[in-house]
Amino acid sequence: MLDLNFLRDNLDAVLLNVKNRYMTADPQEALRLADERSRLLQTLEARRAARNENAGKMKGKLEPDLRTSLIEEGRQLKEAIATVEEELVQVEASFKKAMMALPNMAHPDAPVGKLEGDNLEIKRVGIPTTFDFAPLDHVQLGEKLDIIDFDAGTKVSGTKFYFLKNEGVFLELGLVRYALDLLTKKGFTPLITPDIAKEEILAGIGFNPRGEESNIYPLEGTGTCLVGTAEITLGGYYSEEILDLSQGPIKMAGVSHCFRREAGAHGQFSKGLYRVHQFTKVEMFVYCRPEESNALHEELRGIEEELFTSLQIPFRVVDTCTGDLGAPAYRKYDLEAWMPGRGEGGDWGEITSTSNCTDFQARRLGIRYKDDAGRNRPVHMLNGTAVAVSRAIVAILENFQQKDGSVRLPPALVPYCGFEVIKPRK
Numbered sequence: 001m002l003d004l005n006f007l008r009d010n011l012d013a014v015l016l017n018v019k020n021r022y023m024t025a026d027p028q029e030a031l032r033l034a035d036e037r038s039r040l041l042q043t044l045e046a047r048r049a050a051r052n053e054n055a056g057k058m059k060g061k062l063e064p065d066l067r068t069s070l071i072e073e074g075r076q077l078k079e080a081i082a083t084v085e086e087e088l089v090q091v092e093a094s095f096k097k098a099m100m101a102l103p104n105m106a107h108p109d110a111p112v113g114k115l116e117g118d119n120l121e122i123k124r125v126g127i128p129t130t131f132d133f134a135p136l137d138h139v140q141l142g143e144k145l146d147i148i149d150f151d152a153g154t155k156v157s158g159t160k161f162y163f164l165k166n167e168g169v170f171l172e173l174g175l176v177r178y179a180l181d182l183l184t185k186k187g188f189t190p191l192i193t194p195d196i197a198k199e200e201i202l203a204g205i206g207f208n209p210r211g212e213e214s215n216i217y218p219l220e221g222t223g224t225c226l227v228g229t230a231e232i233t234l235g236g237y238y239s240e241e242i243l244d245l246s247q248g249p250i251k252m253a254g255v256s257h258c259f260r261r262e263a264g265a266h267g268q269f270s271k272g273l274y275r276v277h278q279f280t281k282v283e284m285f286v287y288c289r290p291e292e293s294n295a296l297h298e299e300l301r302g303i304e305e306e307l308f309t310s311l312q313i314p315f316r317v318v319d320t321c322t323g324d325l326g327a328p329a330y331r332k333y334d335l336e337a338w339m340p341g342r343g344e345g346g347d348w349g350e351i352t353s354t355s356n357c358t359d360f361q362a363r364r365l366g367i368r369y370k371d372d373a374g375r376n377r378p379v380h381m382l383n384g385t386a387v388a389v390s391r392a393i394v395a396i397l398e399n400f401q402q403k404d405g406s407v408r409l410p411p412a413l414v415p416y417c418g419f420e421v422i423k424p425r426k
Helices: 004-009 011-020 027-057 064-101 138-145 150-156 167-185 199-205 230-236 290-310 360-365 389-399 411-417
Strands: 120-125 189-192 196-198 217-219 224-226 250-259 278-288 315-319 331-339 347-356 368-370 376-378 380-388
Touching: 004 011, 004 027, 011 027, 027 064, 120 290, 138 167, 138 389, 167 189, 167 250, 167 278, 167 290, 167 380, 167 389, 167 411, 196 199, 196 230, 199 224, 199 230, 199 360, 230 250, 230 278, 230 360, 230 380, 278 290, 278 389, 290 315, 290 331, 290 347, 290 380, 315 347, 331 389, 347 389, 360 380, 380 389
Parallel strands: 189 250
Antiparallel strands: 120 315, 196 224, 217 224, 250 278, 278 380, 315 331, 331 347, 347 380, 368 376
């Protein structure tokens, strides 16, 4: 949520930001409702003061006519106060809705654009993998190796669900432990988070828990949802609290299942494990002082780069355009791995992202810290994917496949999985 004073002082910039993000939020309506709320509060205060004054006059011995007149005046004030209170409740709700619809401001260097194709490539690591044979995609490899069963997943749970089996199980567990070991060495506290969160926490983080465009599974009648990422649960961990940041930023590494409806996500680039309804992820999350967040954002990106460089997977880094940022993010970087099985000759596919959400989520969730002057200020909050297991498996299978149909593991993963090669069973 934007600060109301910032909105008043920077209306033109906020309007441009909404336009550049291709959103339909209305900053001017938010300001109109803020003014209307102020007017109603002043009116309510004046009428309550008049009621108190009226009650004071009723004390003591009064002439009958005067008492009758004061009683009638008191009745009218009571009704007037109730009317204003009811109107204020409605205006408060509309004002909050208008403010919650406003996106965070975008970083001045974020490329302006609407679609994924407008993202700006800023770095490449490694060379796209080539083969002296016709490579298979991960769906074909998973079937031949007998480590992924999409048919059983569809039969039991529906489309875009799957079973991991045999070496696929240890590959997932190995990736999770590998990421956690890297993060704990860098000062992150490991957590396994709940897979369910309250709707108000989702809304505070910036996710829409309901509606046609929601990517979230709501649990009807409970006021809760399945989480789409541990960003939600880690971000809600300190809701309505004042943090002690005197010893530095708070860094957390959360393991969770992630549930996403992925409504309308079709096409060849969405097949198999790339876009599914359930997967496991290790998420990085940071709470910090405002002056630290830009440097910490680069640090999170560096950790993502280090992890996938160590797995010997070619990737590129893109600076995400304004229309693809999502409402909470001030700036976001994506890592896109080379996936030889995409399209005719391979293509890039997103494997991680990291966002600096500044104080946008903290204002909505009431998370603050005491600055050096002892004032309570909103913290800055950042998140980043260490490893989204399903997409990491896509990248590993497709880049490390061999001519005989087997897949060798990146050397760094071998101690975590207990084997070097996955051999075909079919």
